[in-house]
Amino acid sequence: MKTYKIAVLPGDGIGKEVMPPALKVLDSIGKICGIGFQYSEYDWSCETYLATGSMMPADGMDRLSQHDAILLGAVGYPTVPDHISLWGMLIPIRRDFDQYVNLRPVRLLPGIRCPLADRKPGDIDFWIVRENTEGEYSRIGGRFAEGTDAEGVVQTAVFTRHGTDRIIRYAFELAKKLDRPHVSSATKSNGLFHSMPFWDERFEKMAAQYPGTRIDSHHIDILAARFVLSPEYFDVVVGSNLFGDILSDLGPGVTGTIAVAPSANINPERRYPSMFEPVHGSAPDIAGRNIANPVGQIWAASMMLDHLGEPEAGRMVLKAIETVLANPAAPRTPDIGGKASTTQFGDAIAAAL
Amino acid sequence: MKTYKIAVLPGDGIGKEVMPPALKVLDSIGKICGIGFQYSEYDWSCETYLATGSMMPADGMDRLSQHDAILLGAVGYPTVPDHISLWGMLIPIRRDFDQYVNLRPVRLLPGIRCPLADRKPGDIDFWIVRENTEGEYSRIGGRFAEGTDAEGVVQTAVFTRHGTDRIIRYAFELAKKLDRPHVSSATKSNGLFHSMPFWDERFEKMAAQYPGTRIDSHHIDILAARFVLSPEYFDVVVGSNLFGDILSDLGPGVTGTIAVAPSANINPERRYPSMFEPVHGSAPDIAGRNIANPVGQIWAASMMLDHLGEPEAGRMVLKAIETVLANPAAPRTPDIGGKASTTQFGDAIAAAL
Ligand SMILES: CC(C)[C@H](C(=O)O)[C@@H](O)C(=O)O
Ligand SMILES: CC(C)[C@H](C(=O)O)[C@@H](O)C(=O)O
Numbered sequence: 108m109k110t111y112k113i114a115v116l117p118g119d120g121i122g123k124e125v126m127p128p129a130l131k132v133l134d135s136i137g138k139i140c141g142i143g144f145q146y147s148e149y150d151w152s153c154e155t156y157l158a159t160g161s162m163m164p165a166d167g168m169d170r171l172s173q174h175d176a177i178l179l180g181a182v183g184y185p186t187v188p189d190h191i192s193l194w195g196m197l198i199p200i201r202r203d204f205d206q207y208v209n210l211r212p213v214r215l216l217p218g219i220r221c222p223l224a225d226r227k228p229g230d231i232d233f234w235i236v237r238e239n240t241e242g243e244y245s246r247i248g249g250r251f252a253e254g255t256d257a258e259g260v261v262q263t264a265v266f267t268r269h270g271t272d273r274i275i276r277y278a279f280e281l282a283k284k285l286d287r288p289h290v291s292s293a294t295k296s297n298g299l300f301h302s303m304p305f306w307d308e309r310f311e312k313m314a315a316q317y318p319g320t321r322i323d324s325h326h327i328d329i330l331a332a333r334f335v336l337s338p339e340y341f342d343v344v345v346g347s348n349l350f351g352d353i354l355s356d357l358g359p360g361v362t363g364t365i366a367v368a369p370s371a372n373i374n375p376e377r378r379y380p381s382m383f384e385p386v387h388g389s390a391p392d393i394a395g396r397n398i399a400n401p402v403g404q405i406w407a408a409s410m411m412l413d414h415l416g417e418p419e420a421g422r423m424v425l426k427a428i429e430t431v432l433a434n435p436a437a438p439r440t441p442d443i444g445g446k447a448s449t450t451q452f453g454d455a456i457a458a459a460l
Numbered sequence: 461m462k463t464y465k466i467a468v469l470p471g472d473g474i475g476k477e478v479m480p481p482a483l484k485v486l487d488s489i490g491k492i493c494g495i496g497f498q499y500s501e502y503d504w505s506c507e508t509y510l511a512t513g514s515m516m517p518a519d520g521m522d523r524l525s526q527h528d529a530i531l532l533g534a535v536g537y538p539t540v541p542d543h544i545s546l547w548g549m550l551i552p553i554r555r556d557f558d559q560y561v562n563l564r565p566v567r568l569l570p571g572i573r574c575p576l577a578d579r580k581p582g583d584i585d586f587w588i589v590r591e592n593t594e595g596e597y598s599r600i601g602g603r604f605a606e607g608t609d610a611e612g613v614v615q616t617a618v619f620t621r622h623g624t625d626r627i628i629r630y631a632f633e634l635a636k637k638l639d640r641p642h643v644s645s646a647t648k649s650n651g652l653f654h655s656m657p658f659w660d661e662r663f664e665k666m667a668a669q670y671p672g673t674r675i676d677s678h679h680i681d682i683l684a685a686r687f688v689l690s691p692e693y694f695d696v697v698v699g700s701n702l703f704g705d706i707l708s709d710l711g712p713g714v715t716g717t718i719a720v721a722p723s724a725n726i727n728p729e730r731r732y733p734s735m736f737e738p739v740h741g742s743a744p745d746i747a748g749r750n751i752a753n754p755v756g757q758i759w760a761a762s763m764m765l766d767h768l769g770e771p772e773a774g775r776m777v778l779k780a781i782e783t784v785l786a787n788p789a790a791p792r793t794p795d796i797g798g799k800a801s802t803t804q805f806g807d808a809i810a811a812a813l
Contacts, residue, residue: 332713362687
């Protein structure tokens with residue numbers, strides 16, 4: 108039996124509550140498909156930071172690197188500033204493991220209220236490919252004239268041909284693989300004088316290698332509006348770290364699935380483990396009550412299966428989610444109109460397998 | 461009779477078509493309210509650039525500075541890269557005239573199809589206050605290793621206390637003036653390591669001076685989603701140059717008013733003329749056919765009247781727009797389901813005064 112080593116990082120808040128249902132679903136699908144999972148659970152979190160001054164131990168990355176994949180819950184805690192907690196764990200994992208692809212589905216699911224008028228499941232269904240290691244997310248910069256009236260801050264984004272080309276190529280390859288040869292690029296070359304004209308140039312160069320693929324390029328402001336006005340239009344959307352971040356919350360917003368959308372941080376070359384997480388955060392306001400929606404975490408596990416080379420298992424998990432959501436009588440958590448606990452909702456999905 | 465000197469810059473594409481209806485409406489309201497307008501029209505545009513190599517003459521800013529306000533159409537032309545055309549006219553005007561406030565209403569109008577389910581006119585009604593002179597829009601940076609595999613680009617954002625405080629203060633003052641004491645801030649301090657923690661710090665400092673005002677702060681990704689999920693929630697939203705740009709297209713997207721929303725570039729101290737423009741661009745695809753929607757330009761003229769100290773006239777113009785839109789039998793352009801030309805639609809609004 109094929110066995111995968113999974114590093115499990117529940118993290119903070121509801122991360123700790125949505126993880127057990129995801130592991131339960133993995134165990135169920137494992138039995139069905141004849142695959143095994145060996146979990147190493149690490150409690151690295153903001154609590155670790157408050158106790159030790161760092162989010163993870165010095166050999167943390169080493170330990171993670173022994174695994175086939177990482178399943179992450181959520182990171183963040185009211186008393187730890189986000190830029191500390193995230194730059195102390197989430198962002199280093201993305202970068203040191205060269206998880207340069209952040210892949211996020213935007214998909215209107217059954218049983219979830221869509222905020223847009225007149226849309227039904229299946230109408231909205233596309234992918235966001237976000238650059239995940241460079242660009243606007245950067246520690247380059249700092250403060251000047253600190254504490255005086257002249258105070259300010261500089262923040263420098265860096266885009267390389269290496270980093271830009273590989274994410275754009277991934278988007279074109281994905282469009283080909285999905286047999287949906289249409290790639291849309293997020294830009295802002297009319298305002299960001301250096302970075303985005305470069306991005307556009309690389310996008311056009313890459314597009315020339317995929318003559319069968321339809322392309323279009325949208326300034327991020329109007330692109331955000333188009334996500335609301337005509338989400339059916341999109342197949343694969345590629346964007347920089349920041350633009351991809353914005354679009355991949357906006358997309359789930361448009362489909363009403365913020366609480367359930369997943370996010371895959373992928374190192375396509377498989378030199379390092381990839382990491383799978385829900386889009387939602389640690390939600391301290393509802394943590395500890397066993398009412399968080401576990402679908403994002405379970406859907407993340409489904410994407411992990413795809414990546415591990417078990418696409419059939421991944422598909423079955425996503426199908427089970429959809430089956431439960433489509434059945435009005437099945438349990439669901441309060442955020443999507445039900446009364447079930449996190450555990451009960453997770454159990455229903457595991458049972459639907 | 462009070463007479464205002466208005467610099468008129470139709471610019472490119474549909475800018476040239478939506479300007480005449482706006483001037484017609486201004487003339488009508490002028491007659492009603494007993495105010496006069498003296499227009500100086502300048503044809504500065506991408507065509508000027510193609511003919512002369514620059515978007516405006518060397519003394520362009522000097523000439524504009526002789527006016528009480530600037531009414532701009534739209535800038536942009538297929539054969540001139542946006543970062544050339546915009547950094548050659550629009551952005552220098554915003555900066556050299558210290559128009560540090562970009563104010564944009566998000567308002568669900570009658571007769572306009574809202575892409576969201578179950579909303580009616582009046583449900584969505586808030587203001588976006590965008591920083592307009594510094595931040596992410598910057599020429600600081602450039603290319604390295606040009607033409608090699610190591611090629612890349614750096615782009616540096618600069619935020620000053622001066623620039624940050626004044627825009628945040630404007631937002632708090634606006635909330636007070638509107639008697640809607642609630643300000644939401646757009647941040648991304650969990651990803652942008654230097655700039656946004658600084659922004660948050662200044663926001664909190666300013667908030668302390670307005671103890672009666674409710675505040676909240678949202679990462680730009682989730683904020684974008686909230687614009688779709690609960691736009692009723694917002695009163696005044698303040699954001700940096702880039703975040704404000706994105707939100708102020710997304711907001712009109714959510715209300716279905718992209719083609720009709722206005723944008724005011726304001727120097728609140730009135731040391732320099734302020735500039736009023738529609739949010740839409742030059743739309744080369746429909747230019748020359750007299751079918752562009754003139755409402756954005758007319759609404760921009762209404763905001764100009766507010767700024768000139770003629771709020772009653774401004775209110776009447778907005779009212780006329782709403783009256784025509786609310787009447788299903790009144791003329792409207794094809795983009796919002798009618799058959800009228802730009803001219804006819806503009807005439808109807810002028811007549812409704
Ligand atoms: C044209 C472009 C530079 C501009 C901007 O981003 O400021 C436009 O999108 C706007 O919002 O006025
Ligand atoms: C938590 C934060 C740093 C992160 C990001 O912006 O990358 C989150 O919003 C996400 O999208 O995974």
